[in-house]
Amino acid sequence: MTQQQPAASTIDRGTAIVLAAGADDASRRLLVSPLGDSTVAELAVATVRKMFSPDRIIVVVAAGDTTLRALLGDDLTYVEQTEPLGTGHAVGVARAAVPADTDVVLVAYADTPLLRVDSLRGVVNRHQLKGADFSLLTAVVDQPLPYGRIERDEAGRVRAIVEVEDLDADEAAIHEINVGAYVAAPSDLFAQIDALAATGEHRLTKIAQRFLDADDVIVSYQIYDTDEVQGINSEAELALAADIVLKRLFVPTKNTDTSIVFGTGGWRAVIGEGYTLGNLRRLCQAIANEATRKGIDHQGVVVGGDRRFLSRESAVAAAEVFAGNNISVLLLPDDVPTPLVTFAAPYTGSAYGIIITSSHNPPEWNGVKVFRADGSLPLDDETDRFQDEANALRVDEVITLDIHLARKAGMVVDRALTEPYIDAIEKIVDVEAVRGSDLRVIVDPMYGTSQLTLGTILNDMRVRAEFIHGAHNPLFGGHAPAPDLQRLSSLIGMIENGKGTYDLGMATDGDSDRIGIVDETGEYISTNDLLLLLFWYLHEVRGEKGGVVRNIATTHLLDRLARHFGEESREVKVGFKHVTAGMEEIGAVLGGESSGGLTIRGWILGKDGIFACALVVEMLAVTGKRISELRSMIYEITGRLYTLEAGVPSTPEMRVAVPRRLAADPLTAVGPYAVVGIDHTDGTKILLENDNWALLRFSGTEPVLRMFVEADSPEKAQELLDWLKGFVTA
Template sequence: MAPQRAQSSPTLTPTGPRAAVVLAAGNDDASRALLSQPLGDATVVETAVDNVRRIVDADRIVVVVAAGDRTVRDLLGDDLTYVEQAEACGTGDAALTARAAVLAALGDDAADASVLVAYADTPLLRSQSLRGLMTRHLLTGADLSLLSAVVDAPRATDGRIVRTDGEISAILEPEDRPDVEVDGPTEINVGAYVAAPGLLFDELDAMVADGENRLTELARRVIAHGRRISSYRIYDTDEVRGVNTDAELAEAADVVLKRLFMPKKNTDTKIVFGTGGWRAVIGEGYTLANVRRLCQAIANQVVRQGIETQGVVIGGDRRFLSRESAEAAAEVFAGNNIPVVLLPDDVPTPLVTFAAPHLGSALGIIITSSHNPPEWNGMKVFRADGSLPLDDETDRYQDEANALAVDDVITLDLALARRTGMVTDKVLTEPYVDAIEKIVDVDSVRGSDLRVIVDPMYGTSQLTLGTILNDMRVRSEFIHAAHNPLFGGIAPAPDLQRLSTLITMIEQGGGRYDLGMATDGDSDRIGIVDETGEYITTNDLLLLLFWYLHEVRGEKGGVVRNLATTHLLDRLAAHFGEESYECKVGFKHVTAGMEKIGAVLGGESSGGLTIRGWILGKDGIFACALVVEMLARTGKRISELREMIYEITGRLYTLEANVDSTPEMRVAVPRRLEAEPLTHVGPYPVVSVSHLDGTKILLENDNWALLRFSGTEPVLRMFVEADSPEKAAELLDWLKGFVTAGV
């Protein structure tokens, strides 16, 4: 009969005094050497002990090392306690060696404490699994608790768990079942234990005295004495892997790499900057607490630089929690004696980009998640000149923010901050519009009789863009202009798939509209639909504007594009005798490239662009105004301009696709690219391969294919450009086949 479940005490809670023993003595020199081998950003033993540190205070962790060993101590540091196992007499003897050190560390808490025993050669055990084991032990009131897992193919050395009426009634070691072949899904003993120190060390003492030195014997003895064992089951069987050979170390390295790309849930709500700021799901990574921590880290940097008197300007878009977040951010900066200009209405991101240099502020901050789905929010930070900070700067922000505790954040109540002048509410719509109208030729548009339809996608552009269009005397009609934090149930990205209403209205308008325009949720990206209802890619729009700026406005200079943007820009630049420059994805790289070569235009195929003399960030509102000016001054429609420019550059056809990138794919695809140097993509010879950002395969005649894992989403992005639509489709199919083969 299985032991009866112990009744938990009404006062039992899943917390209490705890200590840990980590067995790091190894069986021999080879196994000890493996403990110091690199695994991800640390070594095997550091990774294993770090997981224990997350649930047990360092001053109560005892590490058992081999006699005379210094390597493990040097790796782990002086804040842990070390004891030496005199001889390699087994894991039971090693754990017993830690008794005096554990009891000394626990002191008066020993009677109520729980002790975790873990192995240094199982670094893939997650801290959450160890926490689950400890919590299960305390909640169930068991005498001994262990980790278990169900594996499809148990190893010959695995102990098999037997249950009776759901309770563990036996653990069968290989010698207990010499004639039984274990096959199929089997529950095994993983080999981490929790028990009260009295039971643990008394049983180990008796066990070793009986000549049994294996720690796995502990559970069998507890069962034999009629005591109750509970278990916490691991479902990620990668955690079961030990590191006892070079081959197992290589497999563990793959697991560590794969985990880097797994979606983080409630176990990790760290602030991580991508190519366009910090973004996260609301209620998970995006919380007001994280907003405050990030603002405190940024405020710290402002103070270090001695520029706090310049202040900061803060705004928010129309997303859920944006207004509350902007006010929370203002309280943090004011609390750090940094004056704040708080923009009172929902505002476009480019207005904040403009506001920083306009006001002479140290930084501009906008609460937005750009074109992400409505369940996301985030933050973008701009330097004093309106440019995005580069990676080393955002790394400093995020690292410091993640290290801050809630109590480290300094705030000043918003009402008091307003009364004392530390927070000033200011509307900057007019200065922003006036600045645009100094660059865009408003007078040349008046009298053109243009009629446009605009889809702001429930975002923030209608006030500013509407004002500019009115000043131009352009007849404009706005759709989807209401304040809707759900954005109509879609991601507010101005691409072909999400502009169906705009396209349909133009197609059914009977020639009523000369142009359709769209901006994304925070108004820094543009989408264009021509007078026939055809969606115009940003690749084509950049071509049109580069030609217009150079040939009609007479603004000489080159062009900057990211590596996922059309090479027709290079052809047009060569035709003009100008320079073209390729950069990584991220608009901060575009503006840096523009400064480097003195470019007149910079842009990305995803919908962002700016020109020389305007802000150092993408601006969908300015771009819309410039397109309207282009139509008015040339007297041509978009379709006519495209055909005229194709006569200069020829045609290339672009396609793109995204596939969900599994963690396995993140590991396998780069490895295959390294192992199999490409000579052909299908029948087409490879000219060269660039690893500037992802893998870009360059073919003849400006044809190319790009594989790039997104820095902000679990997505692999694929782009191709080719001489014909058929060839582009062929290249894209080849990429899809390549990335999914063997994954």
């Protein structure tokens, strides 16, 4: 197995003794049972490795045991307990293996694998700071567990540990338990073990009691996350531990866990926590390593940033890493839209396009999107390699070249690609057809990056365009720059107050890859309806034959329209990389998602809100119809379905409980409506009659459980959404 490296902050003169001999064969089998992507014993030892270097970790195993040695690695020290006399005896057999310069010993159990490193470090730290003779971990729990109880005196000092079998009625009501991790100087610890052994007793808790009886300085460190105390002494407890491990995977990263994790739209994290320049540099080093291994490093990379806080500094930092790895960089000046970088990768023949952005996330977030040479998003196996290698890199393994030297050497070249991007759009969108249409539109870029590019295109079309919220504001007006109904009140209000002044309202999100539309009356037009209009327009007016691809959360009316045209429709997982892959597979003319992203055949392999806005303007000019008129016409073909969606904060417990409840109690009906199928491809999609459906899906970019429904009537849609909410909160 791959050896784990010790943490940089190991306890220099400390030694850990991990008890893994087990009381019998059954307990030893549990130690090697799978838990998460590891085993019980591996998980316990992995935590200890974060505090102690391998040569100062002693694992006590049963006589003749080879399985644990193979699992845990040969860089640790192993001693055998030849007969199972007790936990104190197990610690005693490790005596000869403890390095002579050890000044503190931590004793931990391999069958308590959920202890966090902060808890173990906390008890060791308090022991040393307070000059204690003996220290132990405790926890206050609200359920009966088979642990000894902690008795304290009036001053709050620990005075006794009462074993479960010795509890009387009053003691059984005590909620503070002895977790079973201890710290002491080796000479004191082994002296007490010897003294107790002389009485024929070998339990470690009795040794702890000897320290208490001697009136030594005793320190306790309390655990507040009671999930940590879950021991593994039965299959049932193993199942409970597995739930806890799974739940922890979804806990938002905090100051001690700032790993880089890719979601459906790149890597995103809170600035100053997960998103740091240090993490960014490690990620860019991993991408540079991948390019070098694949032999595409000579192609160079394109790097740009949006208007978020730290985006410009991040773009420069990224450029320094690639230049430091002898990979040339085309650095886009100022702020740029994400679709421009998507376009730039194939346009310049670069190995990768890198954009610093967190898309529509709230202002305190930032992140990175990576595009391949053809402008497509990497699939999961590739982003997994990026994040895994980045997380394994140390700071001193990142190679950089100062930006001034890089520019002087020609390794970093500043170059704007706004004009080539606009020219490429205007080769596909019929600019001439729009001229003379006398259209007047209002645009809300939501303080994002679309004003220059979209403004230029609209000007070339001779469209009278008015922009709002165009200033550079990293706070985005105090809310997430997502072009949905709740955040476009200013745009809607201006159209309503204009009383026929405007033909169309358009919005783009923070990095301009999503679109929002408001019709001439001020009604917000869902992306589901917009996709229907554009599919009809492309197929029937522009004569571009082909099918349509949508994600699992997008309207089934697209399927109905495709059947009407005699074309294929395809449903894919959430994530635009899946949409573009599906488009290529069936030769689709349009691909989109209900959250505001779309592209067409022949354009970039990613969503583009700027291009989408230009195409909508073309559609209005060429057809001579308003959005409201086009919708009525399309509904005559497809009929109506009504969509609703909602989201609730997703706790780690929900991530475990909701899928389990769905699996344990297969649905046959949602209220009075019969279930005709269940799809677990991406979340859980409940299929009902007549293209009605309901979807539960945990977001890949935010800690949110999303709920989507589509039904024959608004009332039925609300009924389905209420049912989903009730199911989730039950």
